[in-house]
Amino acid sequence: MTDNPTILAPGSTIGILGGGQLGRMLALSAARLGLKSHIYCPDTQSPAFDVTPFKTVAGYDDVEALKAFAAQVDVVTYEFENVPAATAEVLAGLKPLRPGANALAISQDRLAEKSFLSSKNIPVAPYRAVHGLDDLKAAIGELGLPAVLKSTRLGYDGKGQRVLRAPEDAEAAFAELKPHPLVLEGFVPFEKEISVVVARGLDGTVRAFDAAENVHRDHILFTSTVPGDIAPGVAKHAAMLAKVIVVALDYVGVLGVEFFVVGGERPSLLVNEIAPRVHNSGHWTEAVCLTDQFEQHIRAIAGWPLGDPQRMADVVMQNLIGDEVDQVPNGIDGDTQPHLYGKAESRPGRKMGHINKIVRG
Amino acid sequence: MTDNPTILAPGSTIGILGGGQLGRMLALSAARLGLKSHIYCPDTQSPAFDVTPFKTVAGYDDVEALKAFAAQVDVVTYEFENVPAATAEVLAGLKPLRPGANALAISQDRLAEKSFLSSKNIPVAPYRAVHGLDDLKAAIGELGLPAVLKSTRLGYDGKGQRVLRAPEDAEAAFAELKPHPLVLEGFVPFEKEISVVVARGLDGTVRAFDAAENVHRDHILFTSTVPGDIAPGVAKHAAMLAKVIVVALDYVGVLGVEFFVVGGERPSLLVNEIAPRVHNSGHWTEAVCLTDQFEQHIRAIAGWPLGDPQRMADVVMQNLIGDEVDQVPNGIDGDTQPHLYGKAESRPGRKMGHINKIVRG
Numbered sequence: 041m042t043d044n045p046t047i048l049a050p051g052s053t054i055g056i057l058g059g060g061q062l063g064r065m066l067a068l069s070a071a072r073l074g075l076k077s078h079i080y081c082p083d084t085q086s087p088a089f090d091v092t093p094f095k096t097v098a099g100y101d102d103v104e105a106l107k108a109f110a111a112q113v114d115v116v117t118y119e120f121e122n123v124p125a126a127t128a129e130v131l132a133g134l135k136p137l138r139p140g141a142n143a144l145a146i147s148q149d150r151l152a153e154k155s156f157l158s159s160k161n162i163p164v165a166p167y168r169a170v171h172g173l174d175d176l177k178a179a180i181g182e183l184g185l186p187a188v189l190k191s192t193r194l195g196y197d198g199k200g201q202r203v204l205r206a207p208e209d210a211e212a213a214f215a216e217l218k219p220h221p222l223v224l225e226g227f228v229p230f231e232k233e234i235s236v237v238v239a240r241g242l243d244g245t246v247r248a249f250d251a252a253e254n255v256h257r258d259h260i261l262f263t264s265t266v267p268g269d270i271a272p273g274v275a276k277h278a279a280m281l282a283k284v285i286v287v288a289l290d291y292v293g294v295l296g297v298e299f300f301v302v303g304g305e306r307p308s309l310l311v312n313e314i315a316p317r318v319h320n321s322g323h324w325t326e327a328v329c330l331t332d333q334f335e336q337h338i339r340a341i342a343g344w345p346l347g348d349p350q351r352m353a354d355v356v357m358q359n360l361i362g363d364e365v366d367q368v369p370n371g372i373d374g375d376t377q378p379h380l381y382g383k384a385e386s387r388p389g390r391k392m393g394h395i396n397k398i399v400r401g
Numbered sequence: 402m403t404d405n406p407t408i409l410a411p412g413s414t415i416g417i418l419g420g421g422q423l424g425r426m427l428a429l430s431a432a433r434l435g436l437k438s439h440i441y442c443p444d445t446q447s448p449a450f451d452v453t454p455f456k457t458v459a460g461y462d463d464v465e466a467l468k469a470f471a472a473q474v475d476v477v478t479y480e481f482e483n484v485p486a487a488t489a490e491v492l493a494g495l496k497p498l499r500p501g502a503n504a505l506a507i508s509q510d511r512l513a514e515k516s517f518l519s520s521k522n523i524p525v526a527p528y529r530a531v532h533g534l535d536d537l538k539a540a541i542g543e544l545g546l547p548a549v550l551k552s553t554r555l556g557y558d559g560k561g562q563r564v565l566r567a568p569e570d571a572e573a574a575f576a577e578l579k580p581h582p583l584v585l586e587g588f589v590p591f592e593k594e595i596s597v598v599v600a601r602g603l604d605g606t607v608r609a610f611d612a613a614e615n616v617h618r619d620h621i622l623f624t625s626t627v628p629g630d631i632a633p634g635v636a637k638h639a640a641m642l643a644k645v646i647v648v649a650l651d652y653v654g655v656l657g658v659e660f661f662v663v664g665g666e667r668p669s670l671l672v673n674e675i676a677p678r679v680h681n682s683g684h685w686t687e688a689v690c691l692t693d694q695f696e697q698h699i700r701a702i703a704g705w706p707l708g709d710p711q712r713m714a715d716v717v718m719q720n721l722i723g724d725e726v727d728q729v730p731n732g733i734d735g736d737t738q739p740h741l742y743g744k745a746e747s748r749p750g751r752k753m754g755h756i757n758k759i760v761r762g
Contacts (some may be wrong), residue, residue, distance in 0.1 A: 047730065047731070050726070050729060050730075050741050050743070051743065051745065064432070068429055068432055068433065068452075071425070071429055071451065071452045071743065072429065072740050072741070073729075073730075073739065073740075073741055074726075074729070074741025074742065074743045074754060075743075076451055076743070089454065090432065090437055090453065090454065091429075091432045091452060091453065092451065092452065092453075092454070093450065093451065093453070093454045093456075095454075327691055328691075328713065330688055330689075330736060330737075330738050330757075330759055331738065335738075339730070342730070343730075344730035345730060345731070345733065345735060346735065347735055347736075347737075347738070348735045348736040348737075348759070350736075352689065352713040352714050353713050365411070368411060368434075368435070369408065369411075369434075369700070369703070369704075369705035369706060370408070370706070372706065374706060374707065374708055374709045375691060375708075375709040375711075376691075376708075376709075377691050377692065377696075377708065378433075378434065379433050379434075380411050380433070380434055380435025381435065382411070382412065382432065382435045382436075382437070384412065393435060396691075398691055398709070
């Protein structure tokens with residue numbers, strides 16, 4: 041099906057693949073725009089099921105369920121980049137899939153992503169494809185050590201990667217990481233990580249939220265600070281690169297772009313990865329932007345004009361991981377906006393919610 | 402049941418009487434706090450049914466349905482002040498009802514409301530109870546004309562009232578308005594209408610949002626502007642009066658207070674009416690406050706600490722009545738936040754949504 045530029049009328053239904061917190065927050069934003077949401081997720085305990093009466097519990101490979109889902113919605117989007125290609129193909133043949141299948145294909149494969157970015161002259165860390173152990177040894181010779189060996193698929197929150205510090209680490213790491221091929225990334229002496237959440241509308245309009253400075257803890261995002269300690273020129277450059285990416289992808293929706301800031305007299309930026317969806321490092325937008333990333337994504341995929349991403353206050357977003365969620369409600373300050381995901385059980389490392397705290401001068 | 406100061410844990414369920422836009426917006430805010438919502442409404446087409454899987458479709462006089470509803474929720478609140486006393490009594494006997502039954506009893510009867518306010522030295526327009534036509538004639542003699550004859554119950558958006566301009570208007574107006582008794586209000590030469598949305602937590606903390614200047618059109622709220630053209634002393638006085646009211650009611654939740662500003666060298670305030678719920682003139686809080694009126698109400702009734710009502714920007718809220726909703730999505734500016742209520746059918750005079758527009762200096 042050609043993705044014709046249809047604008048969804050209020051009362052239309054957004055189909056969302058994935059029932060986690062991002063799907064839940066998308067559904068809440070859709071509701072504020074007078075749109076219904078239908079959540080598709082195999083997990084019967086999906087948090088997003090609590091915010092809409094419309095759901096399908098089925099596997100992503102269940103073609104009949106996918107067809108029935110498509111028949112009940114007006115556009116399909118997703119909360120995670122690892123939507124199987126076959127699933128995307130079925131759905132895109134029935135209803136507009138936004139963002140499109142090419143954004144999924146590129147972002148769910150590290151090699152494809154780096155290759156795409158490089159082809160658009162977007163700087164990335166030096167890398168080599170690793171199909172076999174010989175490739176890995178050659179890549180170590182070229183990129184030096186330390187370096188990071190990563191799986192090309194399904195990696196998130198630090199999963200699916202090993203730091204190689206000595207040549208003898210190579211064999212075990214290669215054996216442990218699956219599936220092959222892998223990718224070896226050269227060591228980047230970055231000073232900090234920042235991210236930009238950018239949106240592109242169906243009409244081609246592009247708007248970026250302010251850059252956030254991100255701090256990770258145990259490989260999971262801990263805080264996003266806006267404005268962070270980011271030189272204005274660097275923030276501007278990051279926004280420009282993010283815009284180049286969504287235009288190059290002919291993208292519709294919100295996209296998260298993570299950068300390394302490499303220090304020096306003239307700091308430079310490398311793109312670490314892109315995520316074709318709303319992004320954890322954009323949760324601060326909820327508290328201080330007239331249009332937050334969730335509404336912006338819904339506006340884009342509904343064919344509506346994009347909203348104003350301008351920021352009204354300084355803010356720090358902090359994830360609540362595992363039992364950190366227990367500080368809500370009693371441990372939160374008055375000038376803090378908590379957002380809990382409604383997950384029944386808190387487990388170590390599980391994202392249970394986040395808080396946005398206004399920073400007043 | 403005694404309303405003991407239990408704090409609801411995340412994952413608890415808020416029971417909401419009424420499935421209109423206010424119930425819907427309350428449910429959306431509850432979700433962001435990790436709370437579930439169960440909507441109770443006799444109307445099968447309730448907009449709030451689209452934002453939660455938990456609903457009861459039954460009459461407010463259906464005691465068995467009320468009991469089953471109470472068994473599935475942890476606290477009960479409502480989106481409209483005309484909850485029947487018998488309904489409130491059944492529910493309050495089973496689960497905490499917040500705000501309490503006394504707030505309902507007072508606010509659903511104009512005479513009780515004016516009598517309560519007067520007893521607390523809160524200024525109101527001069528009024529007289531009208532049980533019979535003789536009362537009305539005597540009241541006209543005392544208050545003069547023009548004056549407004551109002552039903553004591555179930556009036557909203559200008560329904561249930563008649564302006565008396567000449568003594569001969571009295572008889573027809575008295576016959577038309579039901580149920581009796583009625584109330585005659587003396588003419589108040591007010592300059593403008595303002596309102597304050599105030600909250601009181603279970604712990605007794607009181608926080609008020611900034612005063613809004615309200616403009617009505619065809620007896621329905623058209624715009625709320627914050628800050629309006631309101632002298633700082635007047636705004637402060639309005640907030641103080643609103644706080645006195647919630648304390649006097651031993652109130653838990655959000656309460657809307659409408660005022661007339663009577664001009665002169667030292668402008669004075671009269672309370673027009675109070676509403677024991679989130680209020681249309683507080684919808685602006687959604688766009689520019691860290692904690693909006695809906696989250697504030699949920700925090701209060703859940704026994705959570707109140708949030709920060711501070712305003713981050715100047716704003717104008719405009720209701721979308723009837724087919725005005727058709728301007729969404731194409732007629733809205735980028736710096737406008739639309740909020741649609743998901744009503745299937747737009748009818749003249751029906752509130753279909755609102756827009757919040759940021760005013761930049």
